[in-house]
Amino acid sequence: MITMALSKGRQLKDFIKYLDEKNLTTWSTALKSVSRELVIETDAIRFILVKGEDVPVYVEEGVADLGITGSDVLFEQNRQINNLMDLPFGYCHFAIAAKKPKEVYPVVATKYINFTQNYFDSIKQPVKIIQLKGSVELAATIDMADAIMDIVQTGTTLKENGLSEQVQLDEINARLISNKHAYFAKNDEIQTVINQLRMG
Numbered sequence: 001m002i003t004m005a006l007s008k009g010r011q012l013k014d015f016i017k018y019l020d021e022k023n024l025t026t027w028s029t030a031l032k033s034v035s036r037e038l039v040i041e042t043d044a045i046r047f048i049l050v051k052g053e054d055v056p057v058y059v060e061e062g063v064a065d066l067g068i069t070g071s072d073v074l075f076e077q078n079r080q081i082n083n084l085m086d087l088p089f090g091y092c093h094f095a096i097a098a099k100k101p102k103e104v105y106p107v108v109a110t111k112y113i114n115f116t117q118n119y120f121d122s123i124k125q126p127v128k129i130i131q132l133k134g135s136v137e138l139a140a141t142i143d144m145a146d147a148i149m150d151i152v153q154t155g156t157t158l159k160e161n162g163l164s165e166q167v168q169l170d171e172i173n174a175r176l177i178s179n180k181h182a183y184f185a186k187n188d189e190i191q192t193v194i195n196q197l198r199m200g
């Protein structure tokens with residue numbers, strides 16, 4: 001039996017849609033029936049439902065053999081896991097956004113403090129980072145920060161809050177990851193899951 005960690009939010013909906021497209025209906029039906037339970041047992045996979053940014057934690061610890069999370073989370077955390085496969089959903093990108101373009105952005109609000117620090121180090125600009133957990137746009141809208149570092153998909157959230165993209169950075173999409181030890185110890189089962197996810 002394989003244990004796979006999934007995030008509970010928008011990525012779960014995208015994953016269910018993907019499973020339906022691949023006719024993997026045993027798994028999609030089981031996931032569609034979820035209300036508040038956090039463990040869902042199916043024929044070959046036990047799914048556990050966690051917060052997106054916690055998916056790599058469960059996988060690195062080895063209580064989940066596999067996991068699906070956004071590459072933004074992997075950029076931020078630098079975990080000891082295997083990155084196995086790109087999945088064709090969860091497309092968005094990192095961006096710096098502000099009310100207006102400026103020469104420098106000395107104060108930046110973000111959920112992604114490591115990614116942001118690495119970026120400003122790479123361009124050799126000092127930065128004060130304010131860490132937030134969500135609604136990051138607000139920080140620039142009400143001038144707590146000069147800019148935000150966040151993920152952008154349609155750009156609607158930026159537009160509706162009077163911000164625009166100033167610097168477009170790395171592309172993001174969903175990834176299948178595995179525990180390093182499980183990748184060898186359960187390689188046959190993991191390859192079977194990968195093949196099913198690829199071909200349906």
Ligand SMILES: Nc1ncnc2c1ncn2[C@@H]1O[C@H](COP(=O)(O)OP(=O)(O)OP(=O)(O)O)[C@@H](O)[C@H]1O
Pocket residue numbers: 007008009010011012050051052053069070071072073090091092151152153154172173174
């Ligand atoms: N606007 C967006 N468009 C596309 N993908 C996004 C967007 N916002 C976030 N994502 C991707 O989805 C991931 C978050 O997935 P999800 O919403 O399932 O996580 P969660 O933390 O479990 O959710 P919740 O916050 O609702 O509990 C992010 O890490 C990113 O890769």
Ligand SMILES: O=P(O)(O)OC[C@H]1O[C@H](OP(=O)(O)OP(=O)(O)O)[C@H](O)[C@@H]1O
Pocket residue numbers: 133134135136137150151152153154155156157158
């Ligand atoms: O470009 P858009 O299509 O508007 O999407 C981008 C928004 O989506 C994410 O927020 P999320 O919905 O996860 O809410 P959050 O503010 O709680 O992080 C992200 O942090 C942006 O706010």
